[in-house]
Amino acid sequence: MTRQRQLIYDIILAAPEHRTAEEIYDLARAEMPSLARGTVYRNLGLLVRDGQIRKLEMADAPARYDREREAHPHLVCQRCGRVEDLVLPEGLLDPLEKGLGEPVTGYDLKLYHICPACRKAAN
Amino acid sequence: MTRQRQLIYDIILAAPEHRTAEEIYDLARAEMPSLARGTVYRNLGLLVRDGQIRKLEMADAPARYDREREAHPHLVCQRCGRVEDLVLPEGLLDPLEKGLGEPVTGYDLKLYHICPACRKAAN
DNA sequence: TTAGGTGCAAACAATTTGCCGTGTT
DNA sequence: AACACGGCAAATTGTTTGCACCTAA
Numbered sequence: 001m002t003r004q005r006q007l008i009y010d011i012i013l014a015a016p017e018h019r020t021a022e023e024i025y026d027l028a029r030a031e032m033p034s035l036a037r038g039t040v041y042r043n044l045g046l047l048v049r050d051g052q053i054r055k056l057e058m059a060d061a062p063a064r065y066d067r068e069r070e071a072h073p074h075l076v077c078q079r080c081g082r083v084e085d086l087v088l089p090e091g092l093l094d095p096l097e098k099g100l101g102e103p104v105t106g107y108d109l110k111l112y113h114i115c116p117a118c119r120k121a122a123n
Numbered sequence: 124m125t126r127q128r129q130l131i132y133d134i135i136l137a138a139p140e141h142r143t144a145e146e147i148y149d150l151a152r153a154e155m156p157s158l159a160r161g162t163v164y165r166n167l168g169l170l171v172r173d174g175q176i177r178k179l180e181m182a183d184a185p186a187r188y189d190r191e192r193e194a195h196p197h198l199v200c201q202r203c204g205r206v207e208d209l210v211l212p213e214g215l216l217d218p219l220e221k222g223l224g225e226p227v228t229g230y231d232l233k234l235y236h237i238c239p240a241c242r243k244a245a246n
Numbered sequence: 247t248t249a250g251g252t253g254c255a256a257a258c259a260a261t262t263t264g265c266c267g268t269g270t271t
Numbered sequence: 272a273a274c275a276c277g278g279c280a281a282a283t284t285g286t287t288t289g290c291a292c293c294t295a296a
Contacts, residue, residue, distance in 0.1 A: 002295095043251095089218045
């Protein structure tokens with residue numbers, strides 16, 4: 001855990017936002033102006049590999065990072081890309097897995113909507 | 124529907140495979156060698172926009188395209204990236220949507236596993 | 247003193263775009 | 272003539288990598 005990795009990790013832990021690498025880079029540079037973009041990507045990759053954070057692949061947009069360690073669904077605004085965590089009702093996906101007969105190693109569930117802010121703006 | 128768009132569309136309809144733009148480009152060029160890569164991307168975009176096909180965003184890999192018109196879950200091999208369609212049990216996601224109180228405009232559900240071929244190869 | 251990490255810049259992969267020509271209505 | 276689309280190549284975007292230097296165990 002170098003200073004730079006700690007900084008990046010702290011930024012992710014500090015808020016429930018699901019930020020992009022670029023946003024994290026900007027926030028981190030406010031604190032450590034010498035920080036390189038490559039270092040951000042490298043450390044995000046390592047944090048994901050070690051299971052300390054999660055990477056969310058977004059549709060037609062840069063990936064976002066989630067401080068939550070366990071798999072859970074997300075609610076994504078189709079307009080602005082904002083992401084919220086959802087709670088997965090216990091055993092919700094069981095019927096699907098059951099039907100498969102094979103073990104599932106993970107899942108990715110996103111629900112799309114238009115967030116209140118965007119819906120208001122659309123008027 | 125130009126010749127090139129029809130060709131691209133036919134390739135997608137012809138098989139249940141979920142191919143990448145590059146794979147579609149290669150298959151199409153076997154039939155029409157002058158076809159440009161940009162044309163493939165342009166037409167895939169239009170076909171998606173018009174709801175004739177679906178785009179599947181993959182984790183750390185190029186997007187794939189699905190001939191199925193309606194939303195449905197996918198089973199993705201973590202090793203080789205192969206994608207299969209799944210059938211979503213009726214009303215499976217209702218509890219989630221219910222809990223939200225807001226309308227959901229769509230969803231994206233992927234289950235990850237190791238496909239039989241890859242599991243065998245791992246021995 | 248050596249393994250791992252950094253900053254920097256160049257490289258990359260997937261996709262998009264501008265431009266200009268061409269076939270169709 | 273208007274126009275949508277194709278081919279081509281250059282541009283963009285998001286991300287990765289090679290390299291030389293540095294630093295903490």
